[in-house]
Amino acid sequence: MSKLTLKTEGDRYIVVTRRFVAPPEAVYRAHTEPELLQKWLLGPKGRTMPVCLSEPQPGGKIRFEWTDGKGRGFYQTGEYLALEPFSRIVHVGRMHLPDPTPDNHVETRFAPDGSGTVMTMRMTLPDAETRAAMLATGMERGMEDSYARLDRMS
């Protein structure tokens, strides 16, 4: 079951699960160490994260800055609330689009599953206004991806 599942829990939460082949320690490190985060927490193709601050301790700061390499980008700030290596991370984060979105409270758990890991992430479902703002950003990127594919085809 390496496929991602995504479910809403009531009106307020989203629960995501995903299995990884690697053990919890590796998955936990990939979620907290800046040089590892920069390799995968990027969203659509073509986006990079030139600035990645991650201080995995209670009260530690989070700052991710993404760019599409064409002068457009956005960033996320946040704080770690609680950490239990290598099984649990609780943090809050907000996107700046550029106005900050309401805090997203996220709990991420890593449970051993054979030689792999099952990750369960529970996050806040943003309000309608925030969803619209995020959708506007995401859709713009999605369309760029489509255009890039068209370019390759022609």
Place this chain on the structure above:
Amino acid sequence: MPNLDAAFSALADPTRRAILARLALGEATVMELVEPFEMTQPAISRHLKVLEGAGLIVRRVEGTKRPCRLAPTAVAEIDQWLGMLRRALETNYDRLDGVLAAMKPEK
């Protein structure tokens, strides 16, 4: 999903379905709904409260009036947003699979 149970039970009532049909034509105040439905204002207000609670209509404040309009895109909009989130997460975690595979030799 926002109040799906509430939405279905709200839609089970013929008067509330008729109110939604009326609101599909455009915004209306309670007084404007009282007339065609030949109901009392408190009765209409009760129906509107149920529809609002189910996320099927939204109301705004305009002086002493609170005009209602349909919120028909609520469910579709959330689905669209969740779809975007799913695609972003799938892309990220597929990439993370590669990062994890590359970490192995270090251990």
